[in-house]
Amino acid sequence: MSLLKLKRNYANSFLDTCYETASTEKVAEEVSFFIEILDENLQLKRMLKNPVIKPNKKLLILNEIFEKRISKGFEDFLKLIIMNNRADLLEDVLKLYIKLKDEREGIAEVRLTVNHLPDKIEEEKIRVKIADYLGKKVVLNIEQNSEILGGFVAMIDDKVIDGSLRHQLDKIKKTMLKASI
Amino acid sequence: MNQVKPDEITSILRKQLSGFENEVEIYDVGTVLQVGDGIAIVYGLSKVMVSELVEFPNDVYGMVLNLEEDSVGCVLFGDSRLVKEGDTVKRTKRVASIPVGEEMLGRVVNPLGIPIDGKGTIELKTYLPIERKALGVLSRQPVKESLQTGVTAIDAMIPIGRGQRELIIGDRQTGKTAVAIDAIINQKFTHTKEAEALGIKPVYCIYVAIGQKSSTVAQVVAKLKEFGAMDYTIVVAASASEPAPLQFIAPYSGATLGEFFRDSGRHSLVVYDDLSKQAAAYRELSLLLRRPPGREAYPGDVFYLHSRLLERASKLSEELGGGSLTALPIIETQQGDVSAYIPTNVISITDGQIYLESNLFNAGVRPAINVGISVSRVGGNAQVKAMRKVAGTLKLDLAQYRELESFAKFGSDLDASTQRTLSKGARLVELLKQGQYSPLPVEKQVVSIFLGTNGYLGPIPVSEVKRFEKEIHEYMELKYNQIFKDIRETKQLSDETIKLIKQAAEEFTKVFSK
Numbered sequence A: 001m002s003l004l005k006l007k008r009n010y011a012n013s014f015l016d017t018c019y020e021t022a023s024t025e026k027v028a029e030e031v032s033f034f035i036e037i038l039d040e041n042l043q044l045k046r047m048l049k050n051p052v053i054k055p056n057k058k059l060l061i062l063n064e065i066f067e068k069r070i071s072k073g074f075e076d077f078l079k080l081i082i083m084n085n086r087a088d089l090l091e092d093v094l095k096l097y098i099k100l101k102d103e104r105e106g107i108a109e110v111r112l113t114v115n116h117l118p119d120k121i122e123e124e125k126i127r128v129k130i131a132d133y134l135g136k137k138v139v140l141n142i143e144q145n146s147e148i149l150g151g152f153v154a155m156i157d158d159k160v161i162d163g164s165l166r167h168q169l170d171k172i173k174k175t176m177l178k179a180s181i
Numbered sequence B: 001m002n003q004v005k006p007d008e009i010t011s012i013l014r015k016q017l018s019g020f021e022n023e024v025e026i027y028d029v030g031t032v033l034q035v036g037d038g039i040a041i042v043y044g045l046s047k048v049m050v051s052e053l054v055e056f057p058n059d060v061y062g063m064v065l066n067l068e069e070d071s072v073g074c075v076l077f078g079d080s081r082l083v084k085e086g087d088t089v090k091r092t093k094r095v096a097s098i099p100v101g102e103e104m105l106g107r108v109v110n111p112l113g114i115p116i117d118g119k120g121t122i123e124l125k126t127y128l129p130i131e132r133k134a135l136g137v138l139s140r141q142p143v144k145e146s147l148q149t150g151v152t153a154i155d156a157m158i159p160i161g162r163g164q165r166e167l168i169i170g171d172r173q174t175g176k177t178a179v180a181i182d183a184i185i186n187q188k189f190t191h192t193k194e195a196e197a198l199g200i201k202p203v204y205c206i207y208v209a210i211g212q213k214s215s216t217v218a219q220v221v222a223k224l225k226e227f228g229a230m231d232y233t234i235v236v237a238a239s240a241s242e243p244a245p246l247q248f249i250a251p252y253s254g255a256t257l258g259e260f261f262r263d264s265g266r267h268s269l270v271v272y273d274d275l276s277k278q279a280a281a282y283r284e285l286s287l288l289l290r291r292p293p294g295r296e297a298y299p300g301d302v303f304y305l306h307s308r309l310l311e312r313a314s315k316l317s318e319e320l321g322g323g324s325l326t327a328l329p330i331i332e333t334q335q336g337d338v339s340a341y342i343p344t345n346v347i348s349i350t351d352g353q354i355y356l357e358s359n360l361f362n363a364g365v366r367p368a369i370n371v372g373i374s375v376s377r378v379g380g381n382a383q384v385k386a387m388r389k390v391a392g393t394l395k396l397d398l399a400q401y402r403e404l405e406s407f408a409k410f411g412s413d414l415d416a417s418t419q420r421t422l423s424k425g426a427r428l429v430e431l432l433k434q435g436q437y438s439p440l441p442v443e444k445q446v447v448s449i450f451l452g453t454n455g456y457l458g459p460i461p462v463s464e465v466k467r468f469e470k471e472i473h474e475y476m477e478l479k480y481n482q483i484f485k486d487i488r489e490t491k492q493l494s495d496e497t498i499k500l501i502k503q504a505a506e507e508f509t510k511v512f513s514k
Helices: A003-020 A024-038 A042-049 A055-066 A072-083 A088-102 A120-134 A165-178 B008-020 B150-158 B176-191 B193-195 B214-226 B244-263 B275-288 B302-310 B341-349 B356-364 B385-413 B415-431 B442-453 B462-479 B481-492 B493-513
Strands: A107-114 A137-145 A152-158 A160-162 B025-036 B039-044 B052-055 B061-067 B072-076 B087-095 B096-097 B127-129 B168-171 B204-212 B233-238 B267-273 B324-332 B352-356
Touching: A003 A024, A003 A072, A003 A088, A003 B008, A024 A042, A024 A072, A024 A120, A042 A088, A055 B356, A072 A088, A088 A107, A088 B008, A107 A120, A107 B324, A120 A137, A120 A152, A120 B204, A160 A165, A160 B176, A165 B352, B039 B127, B052 B244, B072 B244, B127 B385, B150 B233, B150 B302, B150 B385, B150 B442, B168 B176, B168 B275, B176 B193, B176 B204, B176 B214, B176 B267, B176 B324, B176 B352, B204 B214, B204 B244, B214 B233, B233 B244, B244 B267, B244 B302, B275 B302, B275 B341, B302 B324, B302 B341, B324 B341, B352 B356, B385 B442, B415 B462, B442 B462, B442 B481, B442 B493, B462 B481, B462 B493
Parallel strands: A107 A137, B168 B324, B168 B352, B204 B233, B204 B267, B267 B324
Antiparallel strands: A107 A152, A152 A160, A160 B025, B025 B039, B025 B087, B039 B072, B052 B061, B052 B087, B061 B072, B096 B127
């Protein structure tokens, strides 16, 4: 089976059990916390991916770090995936979990790139506009980048809504170059 | 140098800008994960279609060929060094297509329709996809009109009909391209007023050069220009230095151009020169895309690669305008091995093949067509009636000659009938020799073959046969022009015409031998 399918299977079944026990939100928070810790600790990441370290040992280490910080459901899931010798997929599966949860609940994460940071009212306006277009709840992650000169660029997965000045200028350049003299 | 006024430039730019829309644009993107050898693996582009054009930075375009679970495999039509890891790839939402129109005639373009002859841009609005599905059974009708190649041996024994697929196969340096170029040059007649009066519809030609040297392509273009054939010809060139993906799509682009003429009720002739190089280009990019290799390392769908291309050759039904697309694919064999993978595939797809052999070529038989194993499966119905009448015995005579040829060295020890067969055969072989770029009109071909098969060449020495043929044509043009006129107009060989030919031949033989 391809790894992508495998990851999706783990993430989906984890999500399903969470829905059954109505603990999705709580677990999602814990998962985000777990990913954060992983991102901060490269050694921990390496340990999980290392095939030489036995699953029992991996579980022991994780237990020591996260004991009492995570719920029973999450703990069981960690046990399952590690004992199945799939600890190397853990990070991706957890990321996929968050993504699938957002998808099911109709939440879209939008990466908004702007030249000047918008104020609260503007931000709200943008959020409403994008939410209307997508028909989903929108979570905005705002980045500042002076390269776009003005306007905004919103990215939702692969889709780009480009209203930047840089893009307009590029388009004008192309149109002008097309003119045959 | 022409002066360009600043006012003029301003007005042009203003015109361009007037259509400019200042709107927020929505597009789909992906990220380049890996690039090299003309292939890019892209992450993202989740809704992309197969064979869609995608835009890389620096004006490099690519085509999507592989859709995988977590990535998309693209082939690049430009320099892969201009694309870097992490670059953004944009969808264009249109499948790879080529502009079509009459304005393309006389031009040399690359497989994407961009002119490469330095004569400026071609302004065309209509784009047609490069990969189109071949028409079904209902939209077709049997091949019924002849396509004269001007090569006597072909028009007499391996006749090609409009809408047919006739393979030209042979080793390197056997004159494969020459046959195809002659066929293109011979279509000049179909564009004349005279042909129109005779009800012969013009044939537009497309010459697709795949993986050839640019110098060879330039030479072909120069020759076509010299003979006035570029006026009705489009050359699609993906030379050896172009990336493999361009060589791979070149024949499809040519077919699309041909289909434009076909679908507007006209006739077209597309020469694919040559498909072995296209198969090699396809093998290259398939291996790079990690598709599993099969026999001779070609991918599994190499048969489909050629069958879907050649299926696009067709004769449309009258309801659809009755246009046609004739395909002349060329395959290069290695040391005469026609049982290699690609040659057998293409032989099985086409409606017949013209075999060119290097030993015939070296023996001075040019065009070096081996008429014994060359066939045309559907062209017979389309052959001009007069030609069918005279060529009937030609194939038989030549077959008998070939059987006895090895005895020729015994000379006078042979019995009279064998000697007669040998002498006739030698003269017929000589008669079918023809110089390059000198296509013969059908009426002259008919007369030549009539003379050959009816023993009028008997008294002429073999070395004089070609001169005799040329001069008798001239003689007839001057004194018995009625013969050519009759055959041309009625396409039949009436008893009266036969009588006239016999009379002219007898008269001329007397003059000639003196």
